[in-house]
Structure formats: C-alpha cells, structure tokens
Amino acid sequence: MSEKQVLVTGACGEIGQALVQELARKGGYKIVTSDLYPPPDSIKPLVAEHVAGDLVYKVKTFYDYDFDIIFHLAASLSSKAEIATEEAHRINVEGTMQLLMLAAYRSEKYKKEVKFLFPSSIAAYGVPNIEAKKQAGAVKETEWNTPHTMYGCNKLYCEKLGLYYSKYFGQKHLDEKPPAMLDFRAIRFPGLISAFTMPSGGTSDYGPEMLHAAAQGKPYACFVRADTKISFMAMPDAIKSLLILMDVPREKLSHTVYNIAAFALTAEEFRQRAINAFPDAKITYDINPRRQGIVDSWPQDVDDSLARAEWGWKADYDADRFFDDYFLPEIRKRYGK
Numbered sequence: 001m002s003e004k005q006v007l008v009t010g011a012c013g014e015i016g017q018a019l020v021q022e023l024a025r026k027g028g029y030k031i032v033t034s035d036l037y038p039p040p041d042s043i044k045p046l047v048a049e050h051v052a053g054d055l056v057y058k059v060k061t062f063y064d065y066d067f068d069i070i071f072h073l074a075a076s077l078s079s080k081a082e083i084a085t086e087e088a089h090r091i092n093v094e095g096t097m098q099l100l101m102l103a104a105y106r107s108e109k110y111k112k113e114v115k116f117l118f119p120s121s122i123a124a125y126g127v128p129n130i131e132a133k134k135q136a137g138a139v140k141e142t143e144w145n146t147p148h149t150m151y152g153c154n155k156l157y158c159e160k161l162g163l164y165y166s167k168y169f170g171q172k173h174l175d176e177k178p179p180a181m182l183d184f185r186a187i188r189f190p191g192l193i194s195a196f197t198m199p200s201g202g203t204s205d206y207g208p209e210m211l212h213a214a215a216q217g218k219p220y221a222c223f224v225r226a227d228t229k230i231s232f233m234a235m236p237d238a239i240k241s242l243l244i245l246m247d248v249p250r251e252k253l254s255h256t257v258y259n260i261a262a263f264a265l266t267a268e269e270f271r272q273r274a275i276n277a278f279p280d281a282k283i284t285y286d287i288n289p290r291r292q293g294i295v296d297s298w299p300q301d302v303d304d305s306l307a308r309a310e311w312g313w314k315a316d317y318d319a320d321r322f323f324d325d326y327f328l329p330e331i332r333k334r335y336g337k
C-alpha cells in the first residue's frame, strides 16, 4: 500500500512531537511538518520535510502537496492568548481558516477526501461562576458553549468553520452528497500531561509544571487554588484518541466535535500525589487571579459518552494508572530520581 501523506502543523509542540513519533512508529505515512521553529531532535529524523515559519503566510507553500490527512495543531494557548489577543486570533483563527481553505480546495479540485483533525479544548466551555461549575458536573458537547477566553472563542469558532468547510462550503443542495469531501473531525481535549515535554502558554500548565518540578526536586508555586478542579489526560491517550478518530469510518460519526475524558483532579490532589511520590517536593500556592479566573470558567469534567458510543473511545490511563504506569516510571528515568 502506498504511503499516506500527512501534514502536522505545530509539530514542535507537545502534541505535535508525540504525534509525529507515533505516526512514524506505526509506519505507512510520509510526514510533513510545520512550525514557527525548526524541528527538535525528537522528531527531526522522522519527518520527510519541515516548513519553518508563520503558518498564515506559509500555507501557500502547501498548495502543491497531496495531503491525505492534516493534523492542525498550531495554536496560541489560553494564557498566552489572553496577553496577546489579536495575535492569538490571527494564529488560531486565520491559520485554521487558511488551512481549511487549502483542504477544501484540494478535496474539491481533485475529488479526493482530505481528513482534517483539529484539537479543540475544554476552553470552548465557559461557566459563569464556581457554583455553576459544581452544578454542571461533567458537561456534554452542547452545554455551556460560552467561552470566557480568546483561545476558547477561537477554538469554538474554528469548530464551526470546520463544519462549514466540510459540509456547507459551495452551498450544495442539502440532500446532495458531495462526491469528495473535506472530512473535519475535532476533539475537545482536557489538560494534557506528558512525561517528556513541558507545556507553555496554557492555563492547565500548573498540573504538568507541578509534577515536573517535584520530580526534579525544584520548588513550585501553583498559580491556582487548591480546590481548582479540571479534567486531565496522559499524552499517550491524547495521541491514541487522534489516531482512533482519524481511522473511524465517516458513517459511524454523527458529529464533528467530541469530548474525551480520562481523570479529573483538584490541584491539591495533584500536590498530594506529587508529595507521595517525591516526599521532598516543596509545592506552595501563589494564586494568579487572571489564570484562576480562566480555569474557574472551565468545567470540572467532561462527558465523553458520545465518543465512547460512536468510535469506541476509552482512555487507557485513569489517575492511578497515569501516575503508576506512565508518569512516574518515565519521569524517574528522565530525571534519575
């Protein structure tokens, strides 16, 4: 079978590096990557070609490529996006729009299906206050679509743009089935934690930052309150979800956007688990009100029954397995503790 051509944007980020490694391990893909930066050593030997630079201006480079699958991961995350809002909008919305146009053009011109995988986020949700957050519990995809952040607004809008370009672009008769299509599929990710890379610019970053600091014996001041609870996931599960969703036959999917869940913990529960594993860990709290406001607006958990029902989603790592079978063994190897 011939190789599938894959584009991974934002390839130097956390999801990007892990995804490229897994695609290379599986085999059968010609991997083209793009990012602001040159590829790190972790993925450099695995990619056929890397295009460095601002995606909004670089998209035209890709018009001659014959991509079967696009993973559009490049984004400015929630905390960073709140500091440079217009720039975030440009990266998050304009970049996505440019790439969707390219995929729609290719699928229409060459009568070929192009799959477009998009990481959305729990930031697409927004609850008005702590009481509503408690009451909301694990939210469904259609609930509380009222984001409080630029990043969340951008993600929610791009989900809609994806649906538009895949279904309505060209305004065919509603019953007319297009011969080929841009096949847009999005996952609303919880906070992700890798044992190999560190996040930057996000607001769920206190989870991974705390754990990596504890493992290195460095003090850490957590920027949200002890009782702050959101949903988290191990990076291998995030990559697994993208690859499952990539392969699910379209007819099994009745939606374009899916929640996935693994475990929801409070900051204090993270702290206790970090101290149990690394008894010398010095973890304190120093609340950043702006970042606290962002996580307070995110649901404490998400309901992933749609993904379970339609594409058999199930996380491998609950909280115990995340620590015992993934994070702690890997991080001990990495930092030698």
Ligand code: SER
Binding pocket: 077, 078, 079, 120, 121, 122, 123, 151, 189, 190, 191, 192, 201, 202, 203, 204, 205
């Ligand atoms: N991890 C992201 C952030 O904190 C949420 O998608 O911005």
